[in-house]
Amino acid sequence: xxxxxxxxxxxxxxxxxxxxxxxxxxxxxxxxxxxxxxxxxxxxxxxxxxxxxxxxxxxxxxxxxxxxxxxxxxxxxxxxxxxxxxxxxxxxxxxxxxxxxxxxxxxxxxxxxxxxxxxxxxxxxxxxxxxxxxxxxxxxxxxxxxxxxxxxxxxxxxxxxxxxxxxxxxxxxxxxxxxxxxxxxxxxxxxxxxxxxxxxxxxxxxxxxxxxxxxxxxxxxxxxxxxxxxxxxxxxxxxxxxxxxxxxxxxxxxxxxxxxxxxxxxxxxxxxxxxxxxxxxxxxxxxxxxxxxxxxxxxxxxxxxxxxxxxxxxxxxxxxxxxxxxxxxxxxxxxxxxxxxxxxxxxxxxxxxxxxxxxxxxxxxxxxxxxxxxxxxxxxxxxxxxxxxxxxxxxxxxxxxxxxxxxxxxxxxxxxxxxxxxxxxxxxxxxxxxxxxxxxxxxxxxxxxxxxxxxxxxxxxxxxxxxxxxxxxxxxxxxxxxxxxxxxxxxxxxxxxxxxxxxxxxxxxxxxxxxxxxxxxxxxxxxxxxxxxxxxxxxxxxxxxxxxxxxxxxxxxxxxxxxxxxxxxxxxxxxxxxxxxxxxxxxxxxxxxxxxxxxxxxxxxxxxx
Ligand SMILES: Nc1ncnc2c1ncn2[C@@H]1O[C@H](COP(=O)(O)OP(=O)(O)OP(=O)(O)O)[C@@H](O)[C@H]1O
Numbered sequence: 001x002x003x004x005x006x007x008x009x010x011x012x013x014x015x016x017x018x019x020x021x022x023x024x025x026x027x028x029x030x031x032x033x034x035x036x037x038x039x040x041x042x043x044x045x046x047x048x049x050x051x052x053x054x055x056x057x058x059x060x061x062x063x064x065x066x067x068x069x070x071x072x073x074x075x076x077x078x079x080x081x082x083x084x085x086x087x088x089x090x091x092x093x094x095x096x097x098x099x100x101x102x103x104x105x106x107x108x109x110x111x112x113x114x115x116x117x118x119x120x121x122x123x124x125x126x127x128x129x130x131x132x133x134x135x136x137x138x139x140x141x142x143x144x145x146x147x148x149x150x151x152x153x154x155x156x157x158x159x160x161x162x163x164x165x166x167x168x169x170x171x172x173x174x175x176x177x178x179x180x181x182x183x184x185x186x187x188x189x190x191x192x193x194x195x196x197x198x199x200x201x202x203x204x205x206x207x208x209x210x211x212x213x214x215x216x217x218x219x220x221x222x223x224x225x226x227x228x229x230x231x232x233x234x235x236x237x238x239x240x241x242x243x244x245x246x247x248x249x250x251x252x253x254x255x256x257x258x259x260x261x262x263x264x265x266x267x268x269x270x271x272x273x274x275x276x277x278x279x280x281x282x283x284x285x286x287x288x289x290x291x292x293x294x295x296x297x298x299x300x301x302x303x304x305x306x307x308x309x310x311x312x313x314x315x316x317x318x319x320x321x322x323x324x325x326x327x328x329x330x331x332x333x334x335x336x337x338x339x340x341x342x343x344x345x346x347x348x349x350x351x352x353x354x355x356x357x358x359x360x361x362x363x364x365x366x367x368x369x370x371x372x373x374x375x376x377x378x379x380x381x382x383x384x385x386x387x388x389x390x391x392x393x394x395x396x397x398x399x400x401x402x403x404x405x406x407x408x409x410x411x412x413x414x415x416x417x418x419x420x421x422x423x424x425x426x427x428x429x430x431x432x433x434x435x436x437x438x439x440x441x442x443x444x445x446x447x448x449x450x451x452x453x454x455x456x457x458x459x460x461x462x463x464x465x466x467x468x469x470x471x472x473x474x475x476x477x478x479x480x481x482x483x484x485x486x487x488x489x490x491x492x493x494x495x496x497x498x499x500x501x502x503x504x505x506x507x508x509x510x511x512x513x514x515x516x517x518x519x520x521x522x523x524x525x526x527x528x529x530x531x532x533x534x535x536x537x538x539x540x541x542x543x544x545x546x547x548x549x550x551x552x553x554x555x556x557x558x559x560x561x562x563x564x565x566x567x568x569x570x571x572x573x574x575x576x577x578x579x580x581x582x583x584x585x586x587x588x589x590x591x592x593x594x595x596x597x598x599x600x601x602x603x604x605x606x607x608x609x
Contacts, residue, residue: 142226201321392571393555396570399575401575444526462516481543
């Protein structure tokens with residue numbers, strides 16, 4: 001519990017170092033520029049004193065204010081009527097210089113900030129996309145969106161807030177030095193008051209961090225909920241569940257509102273306390289300096305001037321610290337995700353592995369030797385157990401079994417998406433390690449149960465698999481997948497945009513385009529996981545015939561529930577509870593007495609009869 005209450009600043013330093021590595025000398029230029037602007041502002045203020053002297057408000061030559069008489073000396077060489085314009089001209093040059101520098105700095109900071117966000121985005125995206133499949137199995141997809149869209153900008157904001165804190169701190173120190181020079185006892189008194197507020201500041205910081213943690217959790221729920229609800233909008237509408245969802249959403253929005261208001265209240269309370277303390281202090285100091293210490297009026301003016309600038313720095317330090325405190329949880333969450341992704345990088349998918357290269361052709365086939373796999377090592381149940389099988393190349397192998405038998409898991413192990421817990425996968429007699437799996441998948445086309453199309457044109461959706469494919473090759477692939485006729489009928493043919501704002505396709509149409517995309521890659525291994533389940537009998541038969549023609553060219557692995565579609569398979573593997581229970585040709589398996597395949601066949605015959 002104590003550990004949780006401490007402010008963990010390691011993740012903050014982690015991202016500060018990232019900024020330093022990213023920005024290099026530009027970072028120091030920006031910091032130096034900020035300090036220069038503050039100093040120019042300070043000098044400008046300091047020049048007010050001779051100005052006040054010139055218009056007779058104070059005696060600049062009295063020597064009671066350090067530096068003031070030195071600053072006033074050059075003015076002695078000018079005629080009295082030229083002195084005020086000269087001081088004003090210097091004042092103007094200083095302010096204009098400061099303005100110009102500020103403009104340059106604003107541009108530099110924007111470039112740095114946006115560049116850093118771009119750098120972080122790219123790093124996060126690449127880290128995630130290069131992680132192995134098991135990494136994604138354990139996490140909610142919406143969490144990635146949440147980190148990329150909400151936590152990442154918070155982190156970037158926090159990093160730049162740290163820089164602002166550093167420059168404010170530096171300038172505060174300069175001001176403290178200056179104030180000490182003017183009047184050590186009064187400055188020490190102000191510092192003592194400032195330190196007394198430090199305890200208060202700590203408790204405010206802890207509160208900021210707690211609010212920030214709640215913001216992260218609420219936003220995570222918000223993004224997760226929105227993603228789920230709009231993915232499942234048809235179920236919501238079809239089952240009249242709008243009311244429940246609206247009340248869920250309303251409750252969450254209420255909590256978000258109060259969380260954000262709470263932070264503003266915390267900040268405004270601190271600022272008010274600093275202001276109140278400032279008023280009391282200034283009044284007290286003026287009285288003490290004037291009535292007790294009997295300091296001169298001009299010293300008093302400068303003290304008020306300096307303190308009225310110094311104290312707001314304490315207040316803004318406090319505000320910066322609270323804002324950083326509020327973003328600390330985002331730093332922690334983003335770093336944890338990035339580190340987890342880094343630890344889950346898929347071997348062979350480094351920057352070099354993402355490039356082209358010759359795809360491996362599977363010449364002899366796959367072999368699984370005593371393979372075990374389970375999704376959760378703390379659970380006893382295995383998704384695959386003691387699996388021994390061979391899948392010859394250039395043949396069609398079908399995998400069947402009840403729902404949940406382990407068919408999709410078997411494919412994942414075969415193409416190296418996950419590594420078996422025990423046992424071995426061999427491709428052409430060689431063990432399939434994580435590195436080889438990446439190579440292998442260059443030559444695998446995998447069509448999943450839930451085919452996915454990007455929100456792009458048909459052409460782009462095909463080209464993503466085979467960027468060099470010609471238009472003629474695209475049409476050939478579409479013809480193969482019995483998709484050519486409907487694509488021709490689309491308003492802009494190959495260039496029609498698919499998806500939400502474009503044309504919505506039926507489940508079967510989507511499957512056919514994804515199948516065309518899979519074929520266009522000219523893979524060595526084509527895996528179809530229930531890839532034709534949404535097609536009508538006639539179209540499915542057409543695709544079966546086309547697959548027959550592919551048989552000599554590539555290795556076909558097909559998962560099918562409709563057993564009639566795998567009549568032509570060279571080999572059928574029957575899985576039950578993660579184990580292979582039967583293996584052989586269609587005719588052989590259908591005749592095996594008491595076998596699961598025979599049972600599945602008779603269930604289907606009854607269902608369709
Ligand atoms: N991501 C996952 N996390 C935990 N368990 C999982 C996960 N995916 C699958 N399982 C479990 O592993 C077992 C095998 O699942 P798998 O998806 O391989 O079956 P399947 O035969 O392909 O089923 P279906 O025909 O319904 O698609 C099931 O018990 C399932 O609940």
